[in-house]
Amino acid sequence: MSAEDLENYETDMELQLYREYRDVVGLFSYVVETERRFYLANHVDLQARSADGEIYFDLTLQDAWVWDVYRSARFVKSVRVITFKDVNVEELTPNDDLTLPKPDEL
Template sequence: MGHDEVENYENNQELALFREYRDVVPLFRYVVETERRFYLANQVDVQARSTGGEVFFDIELTDAWVWDIYRSSRFVKSVRVITFKDVNVEELAKSELDMPN
C-alpha cells in the first residue's frame, strides 16, 4: 500500500467517524475530553486523587461512545479513565446536541 493510499484510507476513516459522531451525539448528555481521547457519555463521575504528591483524575463513564477511528466498536457500557492531565466535562444543552446537516 502506497503513502497516498494510506492517507486516503485514514481520511475516509476520519470522515466516517465524524458522521457517526453526528448521528449519535443526540443520544448522550455529556462530552468528556482528556489529553488522549474524546468521549460522549450519559453518566460521568470525576474524582481528583493524589499519590506521592501528584494529582490525577479517576474518571468513570457509563453508557459511553469513544472517539477512536481504530476501535471496531465505539459504544461501551462503562469506561474508566485515569489521566494526569486536565479533564474537561461539559453537560450539553439539548440545543447544542443538534448538529447541522
C-alpha cells in the same frame, strides 16, 4: 499500498467517524475530553485524587461512545480513565444549538 492510498484510507476512516459522531451526539448528556480521547457519555463521575504529591483524575463513564478511529466497537457500557492531565466535561442540553455540517458540506 502507496503513501497516498494510506492517507486516503485514513481520511475516509476519519470522515466515517465524524459522521457517526454526528449521528449519535444527540443520544448523550456529556462531552468528555482527555489528553488521549474524546468521549460522549450519559453519566460521568470525575474524582481528583492525590498520590505521592501528584494529582491525577479518576474518571468513570457509563453508557459511553469513544472517539477512536481504530476501535471497531465504539459504544461501551462502562469505561474508567486515569489521567494526569486536565479533563474537560461539558454537559449537553437538548436545547443546545449544535449544528453540525452535512456530509456534502465537509
